[in-house]
Amino acid sequence: MAKTKEQAALWAHVAVTYGYVFLWIVLSAAVILYNKWVLAYYAFPYPIALTMWHMAFCSSLAWLIIRAGYVEPVKMNTETYVRTIVPIGFLYAGTLWLGNAAYVYLSVSFIQMLKASMPVAVFAVGCGFGTEHFTVPRLANMLVIGTGIAIASFGEINFIWIGVILQMASVATESTRLTLVQILLQRRGIKLNPITTLYLIAPCCFAFLCIPFAFIELPKILNDETVKLSPLIFLTNASAAFALNMAVFLLIGKTSALTMNVAGVVKDWILILLSYLIYKAPVTAMNLEGYGLAFAAVCYYNFKKLQDMQAAAKNPSTPSKSGPNLIPVQDEESSRLLDTSKGSSNGSAPSGSRG
Numbered sequence: 001m002a003k004t005k006e007q008a009a010l011w012a013h014v015a016v017t018y019g020y021v022f023l024w025i026v027l028s029a030a031v032i033l034y035n036k037w038v039l040a041y042y043a044f045p046y047p048i049a050l051t052m053w054h055m056a057f058c059s060s061l062a063w064l065i066i067r068a069g070y071v072e073p074v075k076m077n078t079e080t081y082v083r084t085i086v087p088i089g090f091l092y093a094g095t096l097w098l099g100n101a102a103y104v105y106l107s108v109s110f111i112q113m114l115k116a117s118m119p120v121a122v123f124a125v126g127c128g129f130g131t132e133h134f135t136v137p138r139l140a141n142m143l144v145i146g147t148g149i150a151i152a153s154f155g156e157i158n159f160i161w162i163g164v165i166l167q168m169a170s171v172a173t174e175s176t177r178l179t180l181v182q183i184l185l186q187r188r189g190i191k192l193n194p195i196t197t198l199y200l201i202a203p204c205c206f207a208f209l210c211i212p213f214a215f216i217e218l219p220k221i222l223n224d225e226t227v228k229l230s231p232l233i234f235l236t237n238a239s240a241a242f243a244l245n246m247a248v249f250l251l252i253g254k255t256s257a258l259t260m261n262v263a264g265v266v267k268d269w270i271l272i273l274l275s276y277l278i279y280k281a282p283v284t285a286m287n288l289e290g291y292g293l294a295f296a297a298v299c300y301y302n303f304k305k306l307q308d309m310q311a312a313a314k315n316p317s318t319p320s321k322s323g324p325n326l327i328p329v330q331d332e333e334s335s336r337l338l339d340t341s342k343g344s345s346n347g348s349a350p351s352g353s354r355g
Contacts, residue, residue, distance in 0.1 A: 017251075020247060020250050020251045021251065021259065021260075021263050023247045023250075024244070024247040024248060024251060024260075024263065025263055025266060025267045025270065027240065027243055027244040027247050028244055028267050029267055029270055029271050029274065030240055031240050031241055031244050032108060032271060033108065033271070033274060033275075033278065034236075034237055034240055035050065035100065035103060035237070036103045036108050036275075036279070038050060038233065038237055039100060039103045039104050040103060040104055041279075042228060042233065043226050043227060043228050044227060044228055044229075045104045046217045046220070046221060046227075047097060047100030047101040047103070047104065048097050048100075048101075048209055048212055048213045048216065048217045049213060049217050049221065050100060050237075051093075051096045051097055051100055051205075051209055052206055052209045052210070052213060053234060053237075053238055054096075054237075054238050054241050055202045055203070055205045055206040055209070056202075056206055057238035057239075057241075057242065058198045058202055058238065058241060058242045058245065059198050059199065059202035059203050059206065061198075061242055062195050062196075062198035062199040062202065063199055065195055066195065066196070066199055071193070071195045071196065072196075073196060073199065074190070074191075074192060074196045074199075074200065076190070076200070080188075080190075081200070083184070084184040084185055084188065084190065085200050085201055085204055086204055087180060087184070088177055088180055088181060088184065088185070088201065089201045089204030089205050089207075089208060090204070090208050091173045091174075091176055091177035091180065092173075092177055092201060092205050093204075093205040093208040093209050094169075094170070094173040094208075095170050095173045095174040095177060096170075096205065096209075097209060097212065098166045098167070098169045098170035098173065099111075099166070099167060099170035099174075101166045102163045102164075102166040102167035102170065104163070105160045105162055105163025105166070106158070106160060106163035106164070106167065107158060107275055107279065107281035107282075108271055108272075108274075108275035108279065108281065109271065109272040109275040109276060109281050109283050109287070110152075110153075110156050110158070110159075110281070110287070111167055112268045112271050112272055112275075112291075113149065113152045113153075113272075113287065113290070113291040113294070114149065114152075114153070114164065114167045114168065114171070115167075115171065115268075116145065116148070116149060116268075116291065116294040116295060116298055117145065117146065117149050117168070117171055117294075118171055118174065118175060119141075119142065119145060119298055119301050119302075120142045120145050120146055121171050121172055121174070121175035122175040122178055122179065123138060123142050124142075124175070125172075125175045125176050125178075125179045126179050129179050129180075129183060131179055131182050131183065138301075138304075141297055141300060141301050141304075144293065144294075144297040145294045145297040145298060145301070146294075147290075147293065147294075148290045148291060148292070148293030148294025148295070148296075148297060149290065149291075149294050150290065151286060151289060151290030151293065152286070152287050152288075152289075152290030152291045152294065153290070154286060154290070155284045155285070155286025155287045155289070155290060156284070156287060157282045157284060158281070158282065193249060194245040194246070194248045194249045195245070195249055198245060265295065265298075265299070268295075272291075
C-alpha cells in the first residue's frame with residue numbers, strides 16, 4: 001500500500017513537472033509569435049519601444065511580488081550592483097534590442113535557425129575571456145555548427161542582410177553576457193531567480209534603452225500617423241512575457257538543465273512549423289538540411305558539456321574550464337540569466353521582448 005502511494009506521488013510529481021515544461025514551451029512560442037506579429041504586422045515596427053515596455057511592465061510586477069513578501073530579495077550593495085548588474089544589463093539591453101529588430105526583417109523560422117549559432121559565439125568569447133578550454137575537437141564541433149548555419153542561410157528565400165546582421169549581433173551580445181554572468185556573478189556566488197533578476201536587471205535595461213529610443217525611435221513614433229497603440233495589445237503582450245518568466249520560476253529545481261535544453265529544441269522545431277503555418281514563411285529543403293546539421297552538432301556539444309559537468313561533480317576539487325554549463329536555447333523572453341548545472345535556474349535573464 002505504501003509502495004503504491006509512493007508510486008502515485010512520483011507520477012504526480014512527474015506529471016506536474018512536465019506540465020510546467022509544456023507550459024514553458026507554449027508560452028515561449030506564443031511570446032515569440034506575438035512579438036513577431038506586433039513588430040511586423042501590427043504597424044508597430046519599433047523594437048526598442050516594445051522592449052522598454054516589457055522591461056517596465058515586468059520589473060514593476062517583480063517589485064510588487066518581492067515587496068509583498070512572496071520572493072526573498074537579493075541583498076546587494078551599490079558597488080556590487082554597478083560592477084556586476086550594470087554591465088550585464090547593458091549587454092542584455094543590446095541583446096533584446098537587436099534581436100527584436102531582426103523580427104522586423106526576418107521570418108521566425110529563419111531566426112530560430114540563426115540562433116543555433118549561440119554555442120559557436122559562446123565558445124569564441126569564452127576562449128577570449130578564459131572561461132572556455134580550447135581543443136581541436138571542440139573547434140571542429142563549432143565548424144560543423146557554422147557550416148549548418150551557412151547552408152541554412154544559403155537556402156533562405158527571404159534573406160535580408162540587415163536582419164541577419166542584427167540577429168548575429170544579438171547572438172554576439174548574448175554570448176558575451178553569458179560569459180560575464182559566469183565571471184561576475186557565478187564566481188561571486190550570486191544567485192538570481194527569474195523574479196529577482198527582473199527586479200535587479202530590468203530597470204537597468206530600461207535605462208540603457210532610453211538613450212537609443214530617444215534618438216532613433218521616438219522622433220519616428222511622434223511623426224508616424226499610422227502607428228497603433230492599443231492598450232489591450234500591449235498589455236496582453238507584456239503579460240505573456242511575464243507569464244513566461246513565472247513559468248520558468250515554477251520550474252526552478254523541478255527539472256534538469258538537459259531536460260530544459262531538450263524542451264528548447266522541441267520549441268524551436270515547433271516555432272519553425274508554426275511560422276510556416278501562421279505567417280506563411282517559406283522553409284526550403286536546404287533550410288532544413290542546414291539547420292538539421294547545426295542542430296545535431298549543438299546536441300552533441302551539449303551532450304559533451306553534460307559529460308564534463310558530471311565529471312566535475314564527481315571530482316569537485318578539479319577546476320572546470322568548460323564555460324557556461326549547457327548553452328541554453330536563446331530564449332530572451334524567459335528569465336535565464338545564469339546557466340545552472342542542476343537545472344535550478346538559480347539565475348536567469350530578465351524577460352525581454354523576443355523569445
